[in-house]
Amino acid sequence: MTDTDALISIRKVKKAFGSFQAIEEVSMDIGRGEFFSLLGPSGCGKTTLLRMLAGFENTTEGEIFIDGHAMSDVPPHHRPVNMVFQSYAIFPHLNVRDNIAYGLRKRNLSRAERYEMVDEMLDLIKLPGYGTRRANELSGGQRQRIALARALILRPKVLLLDEPLGALDKQLREQMQLELRALQRQVGITFVFVTHDQEEALTLSDRIAVMSGGRVLQVDTPERLYERPVSRAVAAFIGNMNFFRGTVRRNGSASGLVETEGLGNIPLPLDRLTRPDGAPVQVALRPEKFTLSRTRPEGALAVAGRLSNAAYLGERSHYYVSIDGCATPVAVSSPNLGVGRGLAPPTPEDGPLWLSWSPDAVVLLDAD
Amino acid sequence: MSDGTYIKRPNRPLQVYAVIFLIVLYVPVLFIPLFSFNDSIYVRFPLEGWTLKWYGELWQREPVWNALWNSVRVGVVVAVISTILGVIAARAITRYRMPGKSALVTFIMMPLVIPGIIFGVALLVLLSRMGIPLTLYTVGLGHLIVCLPFAVATLLPRFEGFDPSMEEASADLGENGWWTFWRVTFPMVFPGVVASLLLTFTISFDEFIMAFFLTGTDPTLPMYIWGQLRFPQEFPSVLALSSLILFVSFILVFLAQWIGRIGLDETKKS
Amino acid sequence: MADTTLAGKADSEADPPRRSGRLAGFLHRSETARGYLLISPTLAIMTVGIIMPFLILLVLSFWTRQGFGFDTTPTFNNYIRVWTEPIFGALLQRSFWISGIATVATVLLCYPMAYFVAFHVHRNKMLWIILMTLPFWTSYLLRIFAWKVILGYEGVINSGFMAMGWIQAPLEFLLYSQTAVIITLAHAWAAFAILPLYVSLEKIDKSLLEAATDLGDGPVARFLRVTLPLSMPGVIAACFLIFIPTTGDYVTPALLGGPDGAMIGNFIQLQFGAVNNWPMGATLSIVLMLWIAAIALVFLFLTRRAQARIT
Numbered sequence: 001m002t003d004t005d006a007l008i009s010i011r012k013v014k015k016a017f018g019s020f021q022a023i024e025e026v027s028m029d030i031g032r033g034e035f036f037s038l039l040g041p042s043g044c045g046k047t048t049l050l051r052m053l054a055g056f057e058n059t060t061e062g063e064i065f066i067d068g069h070a071m072s073d074v075p076p077h078h079r080p081v082n083m084v085f086q087s088y089a090i091f092p093h094l095n096v097r098d099n100i101a102y103g104l105r106k107r108n109l110s111r112a113e114r115y116e117m118v119d120e121m122l123d124l125i126k127l128p129g130y131g132t133r134r135a136n137e138l139s140g141g142q143r144q145r146i147a148l149a150r151a152l153i154l155r156p157k158v159l160l161l162d163e164p165l166g167a168l169d170k171q172l173r174e175q176m177q178l179e180l181r182a183l184q185r186q187v188g189i190t191f192v193f194v195t196h197d198q199e200e201a202l203t204l205s206d207r208i209a210v211m212s213g214g215r216v217l218q219v220d221t222p223e224r225l226y227e228r229p230v231s232r233a234v235a236a237f238i239g240n241m242n243f244f245r246g247t248v249r250r251n252g253s254a255s256g257l258v259e260t261e262g263l264g265n266i267p268l269p270l271d272r273l274t275r276p277d278g279a280p281v282q283v284a285l286r287p288e289k290f291t292l293s294r295t296r297p298e299g300a301l302a303v304a305g306r307l308s309n310a311a312y313l314g315e316r317s318h319y320y321v322s323i324d325g326c327a328t329p330v331a332v333s334s335p336n337l338g339v340g341r342g343l344a345p346p347t348p349e350d351g352p353l354w355l356s357w358s359p360d361a362v363v364l365l366d367a368d
Numbered sequence: 369m370s371d372g373t374y375i376k377r378p379n380r381p382l383q384v385y386a387v388i389f390l391i392v393l394y395v396p397v398l399f400i401p402l403f404s405f406n407d408s409i410y411v412r413f414p415l416e417g418w419t420l421k422w423y424g425e426l427w428q429r430e431p432v433w434n435a436l437w438n439s440v441r442v443g444v445v446v447a448v449i450s451t452i453l454g455v456i457a458a459r460a461i462t463r464y465r466m467p468g469k470s471a472l473v474t475f476i477m478m479p480l481v482i483p484g485i486i487f488g489v490a491l492l493v494l495l496s497r498m499g500i501p502l503t504l505y506t507v508g509l510g511h512l513i514v515c516l517p518f519a520v521a522t523l524l525p526r527f528e529g530f531d532p533s534m535e536e537a538s539a540d541l542g543e544n545g546w547w548t549f550w551r552v553t554f555p556m557v558f559p560g561v562v563a564s565l566l567l568t569f570t571i572s573f574d575e576f577i578m579a580f581f582l583t584g585t586d587p588t589l590p591m592y593i594w595g596q597l598r599f600p601q602e603f604p605s606v607l608a609l610s611s612l613i614l615f616v617s618f619i620l621v622f623l624a625q626w627i628g629r630i631g632l633d634e635t636k637k638s
Numbered sequence: 639m640a641d642t643t644l645a646g647k648a649d650s651e652a653d654p655p656r657r658s659g660r661l662a663g664f665l666h667r668s669e670t671a672r673g674y675l676l677i678s679p680t681l682a683i684m685t686v687g688i689i690m691p692f693l694i695l696l697v698l699s700f701w702t703r704q705g706f707g708f709d710t711t712p713t714f715n716n717y718i719r720v721w722t723e724p725i726f727g728a729l730l731q732r733s734f735w736i737s738g739i740a741t742v743a744t745v746l747l748c749y750p751m752a753y754f755v756a757f758h759v760h761r762n763k764m765l766w767i768i769l770m771t772l773p774f775w776t777s778y779l780l781r782i783f784a785w786k787v788i789l790g791y792e793g794v795i796n797s798g799f800m801a802m803g804w805i806q807a808p809l810e811f812l813l814y815s816q817t818a819v820i821i822t823l824a825h826a827w828a829a830f831a832i833l834p835l836y837v838s839l840e841k842i843d844k845s846l847l848e849a850a851t852d853l854g855d856g857p858v859a860r861f862l863r864v865t866l867p868l869s870m871p872g873v874i875a876a877c878f879l880i881f882i883p884t885t886g887d888y889v890t891p892a893l894l895g896g897p898d899g900a901m902i903g904n905f906i907q908l909q910f911g912a913v914n915n916w917p918m919g920a921t922l923s924i925v926l927m928l929w930i931a932a933i934a935l936v937f938l939f940l941t942r943r944a945q946a947r948i949t
Contacts, residue, residue, distance in 0.1 A: 055539075075544070076540055077544050077548075083536075085533040085536070085537055089533040089536070091537075093555040102541050102543075103542045105542075151540075379758055382750060383758070386750075393825070396825060397776070397781060399787050410792060411794075412792040453679055453680040456679065457680040460673045464670065465670060465673070466669075466674060476684060481883055482883070482886075483926070485886045486923050487688065487691070489906060491687065491691045492910065493691060493694050497694055497698075509686075509687060513688060516680065520680075570775055570776075574779070575778075576889065577778075593783075613776075613777060614776055614780055618772060618776060
């Protein structure tokens with residue numbers, strides 16, 4: 001038995017396809033009622049991990065526990081999990097009602113009871129009256145909801161979702177994200193959600209596991225993943241990030257700072273300088289943490305630079321500012337607040353621009 | 369629309385060629401029914417007049433009925449067995465990672481290409497060495513070898529055409545392999561099964577080379593016709609019998625091809 | 639609403655999930671085992687129907703006939719006879735010659751047809767393909783019979799032409815000749831050419847043809863420089879699918895070939911029939927198989943090269 005708070009415990013799980021190591025060694029817990037996302041680029045092993053939870057792939061090593069029971073000898077049709085497939089896998093030879101009722105065969109229900117349950121599900125997914133439609137008359141968004149209903153009607157302990165929004169266009173996808181989150185809160189079932197879209201993962205999840213090359217890089221809340229990534233890979237995968245080389249300088253036990261190439265010395269409280277004196281580090285700062293100004297701001301950390309490139313993106317603009325001691329220009333993201341508010345858009349002829357930032361926004365990472 | 373593109377614009381000479389091609393393809397076969405209604409013992413122009421007497425004559429011949437019954441029995445059994453074997457083979461080929469899979473498929477498809485005479489004599493030698501007498505069962509075995517590749521070839525696209533996550537979805541929703549097969553797999557490949565049954569029945573019904581080597585005392589319909597070809601006076605009734613066989617074969621194969629392709633194009637589109 | 643109680647119900651379900659039995663568990667874990675288990679009945683039939691007969695045939699080819707039985711001392715005598723007596727070599731050569739001509743004729747005649755359906759038929763393609771392949775599925779014997787009716791001494795062509803007054807006496811070269819065999823084979827195997835040709839032509843990305851036109855090729859140059867090379871795998875497959883089976887054919891030459899049109903298949907059939915020399919028949923079958931295997935390897939090599947060029 002494992003930790004009672006965790007509904008799913010993944011313990012030292014490895015998976016190999018022949019000589020290809022799809023999952024290196026993964027351990028993590030997923031709690032009851034959590035909306036948990038597996039996020040990573042294609043081929044990172046997230047779908048393989050999801051399919052191991054469903055039982056479609058066996059584990060090469062390690063064990064998966066669901067609600068305290070070891071799963072390795074339990075075939076997919078006996079596991080207390082249900083899945084929404086990437087392709088939705090709506091049975092084309094059955095109508096909507098028979099698709100949703102598919103898993104109810106063994107429940108010994110009368111036809112009326114089954115239909116009532118299906119109708120409840122159709123209400124839940126906001127498709128009332130669709131029961132007799134044929135599967136091939138449905139749009140992508142509708143198929144996605146039917147797949148959801150078909151899994152939820154069985155009241156699984158865990159719902160697995162394999163990039164369920166990937167096939168939808170952008171607008172519909174954003175609407176479905178909101179509905180999915182609301183639905184999960186309403187039914188209270190643990191959702192394990194696979195996606196390669198970081199924005200989607202940040203929007204939906206209670207916690208996210210960032211995966212790459214068959215490893216889990218970090219498991220954390222969206223906010224902590226964004227604000228306090230633990231490695232350069234996570235920092236670079238989620239959002240954009242500027243990196244600077246630096247060295248830790250501790251002044252006894254009183255204060256400390258980081259010497260950086262490009263940003264000068266950045267004083268930091270000791271509890272954030274977890275590394276010893278002289279340790280090489282990487283200093284990471286997100287583009288929107290910089291403030292641009294034409295004059296040196298008072299009382300803030302700042303360096304001067306020259307605008308080398310600019311990109312207008314509507315709500316905001318991206319500026320690339322060259323500073324001394326840094327080979328690549330620093331990316332800065334600045335909101336376009338309108339004439340008279342904030343900074344007027346700078347041009348390369350403007351002369352020096354000042355970049356300023358707060359030490360709180362600085363992230364320290366291990367050097368490569 | 370793509371229909372009107374430069375590359376696909378109409379090509380008159382090619383259209384004419386296509387029509388001539390179809391005529392040359394069909395007309396030789398159509399001479400058989402044409403002469404079967406000819407009121408003459410000789411198969412030659414000019415036609416003497418219309419008659420149905422050759423068909424009437426067939427009706428009264430007991431050996432024809434016996435041969436027909438033999439062919440139907442062999443055909444039904446061969447169609448059912450080869451389709452069942454085809455379904456499970458096609459499923460195994462498309463669903464599982466198996467080392468040596470392409471070699472297996474080549475092996476199963478071999479009778480499509482290798483001359484029938486070789487299979488015929490090889491089976492004949494085996495059966496005679498084992499002391500097994502030639503009966504309709506031995507013809508059936510020969511037909512099974514000929515029909516299996518066609519059954520597999522008809523069913524493979526069906527299994528390839530459907531998303532493996534359909535079966536996974538069924539397992540995920542709590543059905544074991546047996547129920548998944550009957551509730552998902554079978555309904556989805558059903559048109560292929562019907563096509564395979566019709567096609568393999570027709571192939572067995574029309575097959576001559578294997579039957580030539582493996583038939584004992586009970587002839588199949590093609591063997592009966594072969595026997596009658598020696599007697600010129602029997603020619604008109606053979607023409608009548610052949611017309612009936614051709615008619616039935618065309619209908620069955622057309623249905624098989626039609627049913628076998630209908631759903632496939634739909635799955636490709638979506 | 640039932641939704642709010644969903645999680646509660648799931649949690650209260652205390653029963654552990656069912657495990658599978660030992661064998662089922664093994665099959666659940668090993669995909670390969672499941673795959674082979676499924677395909678094994680088919681393989682068993684193929685073994686009984688193909689491998690075992692071939693082994694016996696191979697053994698028999700080393701025996702000799704002795705009265706109504708066999709002398710079972712292994713000997714190469716049959717093979718030496720096939721190698722030294724010119725009749726066998728000539729027969730093989732003629733078989734390959736007839737099959738070769740029929741193959742080339744079929745592929746040449748079917749290519750434009752496949753091209754037409756692939757590029758110029760837009761609706762009911764399926765119907766066209768069924769129409770073109772339909773005769774293939776009907777009785778081989780009856781199709782040959784049809785050509786006997788057409789080409790015969792008093793057949794459709796001769797009696798028709800004489801009735802029209804175009805010829806005075808029947809044309810004798812029509813029936814019982816190599817020409818008759820080649821015409822019949824080309825007609826009978828058209829479907830085997832059309833399908834692979836159509837598939838390879840249909841696969842060609844139409845934008846490649848548009849690119850060739852855009853770069854200045856006329857229809858002929860475009861066909862020779864783009865369409866034809868890209869359809870080569872289909873051409874090779876069609877040749878293979880017709881040439882190999884027709885080399886062993888014996889029904890067509892028996893009904894239409896006459897003495898000049900006899901092929902190796904007829905000789906094999908004779909050994910198992912009238913001549914009643916089964917070991918010799920077995921030897922000829924094995925020799926034919928070896929030739930076929932060698933030719934198949936050549937085709938395989940050509941296919942690989944053609945595929946490598948276009949991918």
